[in-house]
Amino acid sequence: MKRLAISTACVAFAILGGVAQAFTKELKISLFAPPTHTWAKALSAWGKELEKRTNGELTAALFPAGQMGPVNKQMDLVRAGVADVAVVLHGAYPGRFDLSELSQLPFTFGKRDKIATRGSVALTGMLPQLQEEHSGLKVLYLAISPSTAIFFNNAEVDSVNKMVGLRVRGGSQIQNLILEAWGAAPVSVAPAELSDSLQKGVIDGASFNFEAAAAFRMDEVVKSVTPIAFTAASFSVVMNQDVYDGLSDEQRKAIDETTGEAGARSVGTLFDTAEEGGRAVFDGAGVKIQTISDEAYKGFVDAASGVTESVLAQRETTGRQARSFYARLLEETAK
CATH class of the missing domain: 3.40.190.170 (Bacterial extracellular solute-binding protein, family 7)
Structure with a gap:
């Protein structure tokens, strides 16, 4: 009887340990831009927020500067499961994003302020019309850069x-x-x-x-x-659908609450603020x-x-x- 109790306890420990392990996930995020770019700062902050919301059960590792692959291979990396998440620059895929990249038409945004925020939120809100261009991938949100x-x-x-x-x-x-x-x-x-x-x-x-x-x-x-x-350049932040589906309810909730319009607005705001700092760099350099x-x-x-x-x-x-x-x-x- 004592042996049975010990065996039962061991099985329970193994099951519980297995469950804990199964619900811990590190997202591999691929980025073509350098670690000094606003995208790198935004994604690093997002990873920390996911970790906070899930009590450490969902974390993220960022691979910037094209460590996983060049700018025109980011979608392939996610499809193949090499990366879990990536930023896709639409302009790097000629003929693929017929609608998504219409934001690049000349003087679409004119001289308006907060272009990145306005454009990112607007384009993300139109995602249902853009899903076909991202077939097989989960689109977390879309984004627009400040004007070029x-x-x-x-x-x-x-x-x-x-x-x-x-x-x-x-x-x-x-x-x-x-x-x-x-x-x-x-x-x-x-x-x-x-x-x-x-x-x-x-x-x-x-x-x-x-x-x-x-x-x-x-x-x-x-x-x-x-x-x-x-x-203005346009982007998609995409995720491997199978990876997303395999997460726990809590982990998926953390992703859902920090992407979509919220993610687009956050990144757009960062871009608009960083644009002022970027201009100051060139002023300072003469x-x-x-x-x-x-x-x-x-x-x-x-x-x-x-x-x-x-x-x-x-x-x-x-x-x-x-x-x-x-x-x-x-x-x-x-x-």
Whole structure:
């Protein structure tokens, strides 16, 4: 009888121990951007919040700077289970995100304030229309960067006619179309290679926002910036569906409560705040930030006006209802 009691206790201990182990999970988060980028700061903070909400049963390990794979392989990493969560830059997947990347159309957000917050919340609220583009993955939320400027190694551009012939890195197909409309020659360069490419003169300029440019240390190689706020990068934060489904109720609740609109608003706010700090970095480095007159700004807008209609018309042919989606995006971001 004593032996039975001991055996029963051992079995109970083994079962309880197994349960405790089964409900402890470390999420592997892949990020193409460096550890100084706002994405890295946001995801690190999210991991700590998950750990706090689950009493340590759900933690996160961040792998920044493309440690798990390059920018255009982030979705594959999550699908294959190499990473549990990743940030997907839509522009790195030409032809994949027909609707998600419409936020990149020229001057979509104009000169509004808090663009990253407005855009991130708006795009996340339209997720049901975007789920097909993320088939097989759980989308935690979507995000928009602050508006993009153009950073030059030597050229000083304060009007659209000065863009002619310049080799400029664009972050997506849409950005490349805008650059072409201005007479520039779009060049494909990975974010991690931008500073080196600018320094060596492989390219003349690059479209980026201030926060990201500072994170990639572009303040060390550029001499002027043209702050025309002409587009914005778009992202998805995605998770392996099987990993999510395998979590405990408490762990899934912690994720649900910190993603969706809440996650989009949090990241958007961080981006908007960091953009001010990023601009200060370039000011402090003595980089000339051009003053763009209203007339010159109108010149950039007018020259790129045909891009919006061309893209919407092309994507309507795929049955994606691009026009109605874009109209709603404009309406939501204006709130």
